[in-house]
Amino acid sequence: MLAQLRRRAQIYWRLEGPKFVCAAVWLALVAWWFATNWIRFTNMKGVVALFGYWVPFAKGCANVVMFTSMFLFLLVCRTTLTKLRSVRWLHWVPINKHLVWHRWCAYIFLAASAGHTICHCLGTFPTLANDPRARAALKLPPVSQVYLHFISVPGWTGWALVVLLAALAGTSAVAVRRKRYELFWYTHHLFVPIVALLALHGTAALLGPPQAWKYLAVPVALYAIERMLRVHRASWPVRIQAAAVQADTLELVLDRPPFVTHYVPGQYVFLQVPSISPWQWHPISLTSTDADPFLTVRIKKLGDWSHALTQLVEPALVLEDAEAEADKVDAKFNGGKSVVGTVQPPSRQTTAGTADLDATTLLAAPPAAHLREVSGASTARSSLTVSDASLPDSAAGIKTDGGPPVPVLATPRPMSRYMISATGTVKPLAVGTTVDTARRAQRAALALQSIDVRVDGVFGAPSQDFVDHDHIVFIATGVGATPFLAILKDIERQVLAARAPARRSVLFPTSPTTAAHAPTAPPRRVDFYWLNRDQAGFQWMAAALGAVDRRVLRDVVRVHAFLTGARGGQATLSSFLLWWGLALAKRRGAAGKCLLTGVRDSSVSWGRPHWPTIFRQTAALFPGKKVGVFVCGPKQLAREVYEVVREVAAEVVDDGTVFAFAKENF
Structure with missing residues (x-):
């Protein structure tokens, strides 16, 4: 006793x-x-x-x-x-x-x-x-x-x-x-x-x-x-280079202002949007690393300011999507001319629901009646290039700054457009897109960059101390995973740099601050526990983890997602059905791989994790090591995890295993 x-x-x-x-x-x-x-x-x-x-x-x-x-x-x-x-x-x-x-x-x-x-x-x-x-x-x-x-x-x-x-x-x-x-x-x-x-x-x-x-x-x-x-710092206007609305989050890629010379993964900045409020500054975790030439943040749509920012960005995203459509079509043909055409369906029609991310459902061939008749052209050709010279004078195009007139379609009726990817896959573009829309979409970048954003920081956070530990346990709920995503990117860079020491100075440059804070070797293992309630968060998390090198996820990082469905009722049923479908896909259709990460040693579970079992297993796997536990989520979760960490640490103190605990605070 x-x-x-x-x-x-x-x-x-x-x-x-x-x-x-x-x-x-x-x-x-x-x-x-x-x-x-x-x-x-x-x-x-x-x-x-x-x-x-x-x-x-x-x-x-x-x-x-x-x-x-x-x-x-x-x-x-x-x-x-x-x-x-x-x-x-x-x-x-x-x-x-x-x-x-x-x-x-x-x-x-x-x-x-x-x-x-x-x-x-x-x-x-x-x-x-x-x-x-x-x-x-x-x-x-x-x-x-x-x-x-x-x-x-x-x-x-x-x-x-x-x-x-x-x-x-x-x-x-x-x-x-x-x-x-x-x-x-x-x-x-x-x-x-x-x-x-x-x-x-x-x-x-x-x-x-x-x-x-x-x-x-x-x-x-x-x-x-x-x-x-x-x-x-706010006198430096920062432009939005790219943006994406994914489920209930908004991701922004920002210019890196000159005063942000170095920073450590896990740190955060304050953001201000003068058109929303010239006085409000909001703390947001960075999802980019010091090696990136830009700053990336992910913001949950919660509260007046985040909803106002989303409403400010979304109109530019509509144009950006149309611009991306036009760029994909133009890239297939020489000269970069605007293209509207038809393609014959492939011999093997792809179906929905396959594991191939490049697969697309082919609905129907675009109706030729929606295209203006052009002399000397046949709609049966595999593609139809419309140039300014081939149109009659009555079909005057839309003038754009620094470019030739853009032809318009004969009717405003919706039209299914198709493009051919680099792999030869036929992909349908958005229904209702006209060449006029594609041309107007060239202004999408300017529309997005016209949104004025100000940055202050970068500021220290608890998770930046991850470098002091041999084994790292990240625990997050929902969008609380953002600081840990930046750390995963940095660990990926460290792992890949360690595997190619001869090329490190050329391909993997290390900033002075990152080198000062980085350990001599990457962490032995990282366990990332992510608790999520619904499918919306699953979508953006899958996209974020998809950017991490599969070798790093296989050898160093283990991702454990839990669909909690804590709100009860229909939400609980939906999360259970989602987990059930993912489990079936992993067993039968995805070669035993987790669909969230694409590797075998990661998993998606339904319900809440049993922390005592998890930390006892962690202590057994890493005796005598320093284990850092970092939490970004509700206070109740942090208190629960802290009590378990303290109990398990007392059980294994004689083995020399040292647990450290930290919670994100802004």
Whole structure:
């Protein structure tokens, strides 16, 4: 029993020790700051005799308010905190928890503010209004409580602070942040008048000289410098090079601004779209790596801002799809001329539902009646090239900037268009596409790039510490997988570079930052557990994993997808049927491969994972190794996984296996 308790205490200290040390030191400083003012005013002649202990307690609370206000600003200086991550002797400090510390500082700030207000309302102000001796001691004329509360500088500034702090704290609740992030963002900028009121609150110097400026000067100046850096970075307009709406997510490929010189996979940026709001900045994880010449993000359509961004991008995507259609047709023929034609059906018609990703269902040959009669041309030919010279004058084309007139179709009726891929497969294009649409689609790139996006960052995140572990376990729900996708890309680059050392300098260049953070060898193994509710997420995840080299997925990475169907009812039934179909396809139609990743050692399961079994197997496979567990998902999932990690780590502590746990926080 004692040995088991010792092991549990050892693991708990290993996982939580730094946090408790920092918390103990910080709370000791808070207590000391309170005690200094309490002792000072208690010993001040006549204060306790006239005001009782109301004034010492109020002044002690005021000291705590000033002290915690410093940390409220310092803990959101993200650029500074990102730099501090590279300081070795600060590795034991839980910088990953900076937003948690920010919230706890806010709680103590609000509690001390409430204590300060109550003491003045119940003790100081009534005494000043009713006791001539107290007024004489402070050299005040006869005053009423109404004057003290709402006209005097300490009174009206105090009540203004109460109102502003109540609004800021109320909109900082988790429910508000998730559903109305914009409201949370705007009300958080009430810190500007709050700082001004704090500095003004003590200028009456009734019980001592003003102190607020001594506490706020440095942290507010540092925060202001970081905000000015954001303004400077926002002066660089970033264009959207490509975009895709996949299920309930929006993927953007952005220009890489010049100030993003290096970054580590797993980090994040802030995005702003001035046409939606010139004030809102939203934290988004990067899915690209430092080796990429661009920045890629994936945004879940949740909330007003993300829906507005999707609505802004979608019209350009319609044109982009039409442009891609025209490009595929033009690429088949010399000269890059616009082509509208018919093809004979292939001898073997492809069918829907095959595992071949290039297979397409052939519906019908395009009706020749939908094409204008062109002299000397026959619709029975395998293709029909329409040039400007072959059209009569009445069929004037559409003029475009820098290009010849584009011919139009004879009728506006829908038409099935076909193209021939490089492999010879006949593919139908979108029904209803006209040559006019294809020509207009040449402006798609300009339409997409005209959307102005601003970037601030890059900022540190917990998952960037994946390089410190031999075995990595990623756990994510839904779009929470985005930081881990960037890490998978970086691991892919490391694995391929390690297999071709002679060509590394040419084919696999490594940036200085990536080289500094990368281990001497790629991780031995990565287990990626992805929990998803419906088919929508399955679609974009399959596309994302499809870009990862199959050799890396086979040798290093194991992907384990779980279709949870947690919402019940029809959603649960749909997810079960989807899993059942995937299981049948894996057994019978896909040579035993997972359709999500295309490799054998990955799987798709229905239901929720049993974490104790998973981590015990992990500990058995990697005895004496460092296992890093990274979670990006709901707080309930993180708490559940953390409890299991702590329990399993206590069981295998004698084997030398070390577990580390981290949760993403923005």
